[in-house]
Amino acid sequence: MKVKKTIAIVDDHILIAQAIKGIIANFENFDTIxxxxxxxxxIDKINAHNDVPDIVLLDISMPVMDGFETANWLQKNHPEVLIMVLSMQNDEQSVIKMVKNGAKSYLLKNSHPRELESALNKLVENGFYYPEWASKIIFSSINKNTNSALSKLTEREKEFLKYTITEKSYKEIAELMFCSPRTVESYRDNLFEKLNLKSRVGLAVYAIKNGYDQ
Incomplete structure (x- = not known):
């Protein structure tokens, strides 16, 4: 017999939570606990019984502890839990903040039950699922952040960024850029700060993603 994935529903509207539970009862692969x-x-239930659900269906607006705080706690204490936001909030700020706090899926409460079941299956299979409207918000935010970061780089920092993809040492890069190794180190440190990265590997990956290997 196939083991069903367990789900915890977190929603301050009791009737809605009960309705969602009834819908999930008809799903082959899932069981609400x-x-x-x-x-x-x-959190109290998890700590008291040590019964961690596979998936948490999470509303955002709730008293005492809202969805943002809950997702953040789950991400820090039980990162293996798959968080699916189930809310009526579809604004960019809410979506991005929930994704940053660990949400791996985001659905609206007016979604069809078939979409919910499909989303749950894809979430389990792939580790994430976002409908097209949410994906557009997420990718738009990524592009905005990337463009904003790139606009802050000097031409010399961009030149140094190209060299991070090579196997050359910082000393060799300094010779190619006709500057001192200490200057190259300052370029590196500036890029770490501006791009929120911590290693040369991170710089190289960033450079490749943004076409600096062309």
Whole structure:
């Protein structure tokens, strides 16, 4: 017999939580193990019984502990839990903040039950699932952040960024750029700060993603 994935529903609207539970009861691969009216109730249940669900269906606006705080706690304490946001909030700020806090999927409450089941299956299979509207918001945010970061780089920093893809040492890069090794180190440190990276590997990956290997 196939083991079903366990789900915790976190929503302060009891009728909605009960309705979602009833819908999930018809899904072949999933089973609801608890409904919680806010994130704190979920945390208390997990800590008391050590019964961690495979998936958390998480609303955003809730009293005591909202979806943002709950997702952040889950990400830090139980990163293996797959978080699916189930909310009526579809604004860019909410979507991006939930994704940053660990949400791996984002659905609206007016989604069809078939979409919910399909999304849950894809979430389990791939580790994430975002419908087209949410994907557009996420990719738009990534592009904005990338363009913003690139606009802050000097021409010399961009030149140094190209060399991070090569196997040349920092000393060799300094010779190619006709500057001192200490200057090259300052370019590196500036890029670490501006791009929020911590290693040459990170710089190289960033350079490749943004076409500096052409």
């Amino acid at each position: 608890c409904e919680c009216e806010n994130g704190q109730v979920l």
